[in-house]
Amino acid sequence: MSTLPEVPPLLEGMAAGLREVLQHRGIWRPCLIGIHTGGVWVAQRLHQALGAEEPLGILDISFYRDDFTRVGMNPAVRPSQIPFEVDERDIVLVDDVLYTGRTVRAALNEIFDYGRPRRVLLAVLVDRGGRELPIQPDVAGLRLELEPDEHIKLAGPDPLRLVRVRRGEG
């Protein structure tokens, strides 16, 4: 089992990649939204690195999950906070680990209940493969191919580090 890389260099790479994508697509005032909990940590770092003007948005997708009828209500749900108008804006959705794509699907649905953004980009710290939906990141700090029974998550907030978790823990 190989060791997982340090997070700070990955964040630097992400910030550089995101700057490039934003410039290429002509986005000057991006609105960053982090997905609870790890996505918010990553989004905070990116927000700072980019010097973004718009305040950071926070999304808890518990009310939009597709497995409510199987696992019930998430007991640790926290309020979503989108402190800007979503209509006609360029959104950068940020998460820590991209796996099946179901969390991103739920986040997109929630964002669209706030308004109709012009564009939504996806930036993730780690793309670990194993997608179950047609969702791909625009920026990824690290790309890995993990086995279905291998899982990693972001621990934090200070310091941020990637850790392996056994099935059922993540």
Add this chain to the structure above:
Amino acid sequence: MARRSLQLDEHGRLRHFLAIEGLGRELLTEILDTAESFVGVTAQAVKKVPLLRGKTVVNLFFEASTRTRTTFELAAKRLSADVLNLNIPASATVKGETLLDTLHNLEAMHCDMFVVRHADSGAAHFIARHVRSGTSVINAGDGRHEHPTQALLDAFTIRRAKGGFGHLVVAIVGDILHSRVARSQIHALTTLGVPEVRVVAPRTLLPAEVERLGVHVHHDLREGLRGADVVIALRLQHERMQGAFLPSEHEYFQLYGLREEHLAVAKPDCIVMHPGPINRGVEMASSVADGPRSVILQQVSHGIAVRMAVMALAMGATHRREATREVGTKGERA
């Protein structure tokens, strides 16, 4: 203990919501925390979340109510459930076997949740004991017993205004004897850690041995309000006037009706609450009901978020239970 096991599943999660009595601080706090997240849903352009999409909620009201039924209906709709409102006039025939017939008919139509209000204490418990395992029951007021969602929305309003419960003096004023709201409030506030809950009422409107619920009893309004952080006035039911409980509404207002001058002895930042609908000039003066300390309309808004939380948690636990059972069965076959 029977009641406790009826409300909770084997993992201690809320399956039905029938009474505050028997629920612990952790669970009540979980409901309040969940409600906090639902408050934000009204900030969305689409004031809805898809949690209960495809589920059917039946408001089964055997007793008239506008506000409670409306907020339950809105709560269910904001969770994307389909809602059926049934107002069944309470009469001697709507009991026992007939009630069960109504219930089984609705279950045959694949309804997933019943919100029940009934003039008889224990009606929601009765229904919860007879529904199928995939159905949840929420008590929206049963006789003189409990009105648990009202008590939780009151607690939620208090927590938002005061930041917590651990330092508060809460005075509940009015007809404690006949009030299911007061019973639920007393259980909720003491469980959540309010150090001093007072009841302020004439002797005729207090249940025997009310102190056993952990409250301080006052018969004088000014004494009862002294130093209070929260003042809750209860609704005085007109029908109580016909009995020997009270001489007249006018006299009640003279002795127990909240006016500005009474609030002078309470904390300067005290809040005034009322479960509604208000009898102006009976439980409180209009100047108090519409005054700067009144949070009565916030209570109404919070009622929706708290009812969304209760419905989402109960339905979630119920489905989880069903899903586990299905997986278990499949496993056995394999």
